[in-house]
């Protein structure tokens with residue numbers, strides 16, 4: 027008697043190329059030539075789920091128009107969703123000490139109390155809640171403001187997690203205890219302790235699916251700040267350039283862009299001024 031997981035299914039170079047091309051077409055993620063082992067590990071679950079005998083069979087299934095819903099699972103399986111609260115911590119210091127004071131000053135002049143921030147590859151939501159905690163700490167009384175932080179991602183799986191706002195103890199272990207007790211409710215499920223973002227913060231977060239490869243980003247209010255961190259590393263130069271142009275176009279005219287520290291706009295002439303490592307301010311435009 028065999029358990030199906032014991033069957034190894036090999037992936038040929040040609041199968042890998044077909045799959046990598048499909049990933050690129052649907053998500054812009056450029057796998058390159060070295061990710062064969064990773065792709066194999068990540069897709070085996072899908073292949074076993076359908077009882078397919080080869081990657082070729084799975085690829086044919088994906089190409090069939092009537093199986094479009096599997097494309098979502100396919101991209102979910104491939105994408106890397108690693109994130110954490112206050113990742114690249116200095117960014118949140120800059121947000122609090124430079125970016126927010128500038129935005130508040132401008133909003134005062136415009137007699138507006140509206141702040142919109144977009145985390146455009148938010149994974150399981152830690153980035154969105156870290157932004158909201160920073161806003162709450164800096165602005166003190168959030169009720170005086172009309173604030174929304176939008177978190178989007180290509181993966182529905184991570185978005186469902188983000189919406190719940192429930193994290194196990196491992197995910198919050200580096201959070202200062204004061205912030206943890208102020209912004210999270212503690213709960214137990216059996217022997218497992220978990221932390222849920224308080225409703226007062228969660229109600230200011232909005233989550234939706236958005237593919238960064240979409241031609242335009244449909245905003246009714248332009249974001250004052252965009253966090254586009256640790257996603258451009260998966261894109262090739264052309265995809266990255268196109269994305270930065272779309273971000274520039276939809277950002278408020280004096281808005282800010284945060285990128286991952288391994289990503290930069292060097293040599294891009296994209297209409298941004300670099301004000302701190304991986305932090306940019308829009309110049310020109312409207």
Ligand SMILES: C[S@@+](CC[C@H](N)C(=O)[O-])C[C@H]1O[C@@H](n2cnc3c(N)ncnc32)[C@H](O)[C@@H]1O
Nearest residue numbers: 053105109147149179180181237238255256257
């Ligand atoms: C490594 S996580 C980054 C999370 C967070 N921004 C951070 O810095 O911690 C990358 C996220 O990008 C998402 N992603 C990849 N391609 C995308 C696309 N074309 N459109 C939207 N999201 C995408 C993945 O699903 C994943 O959740």
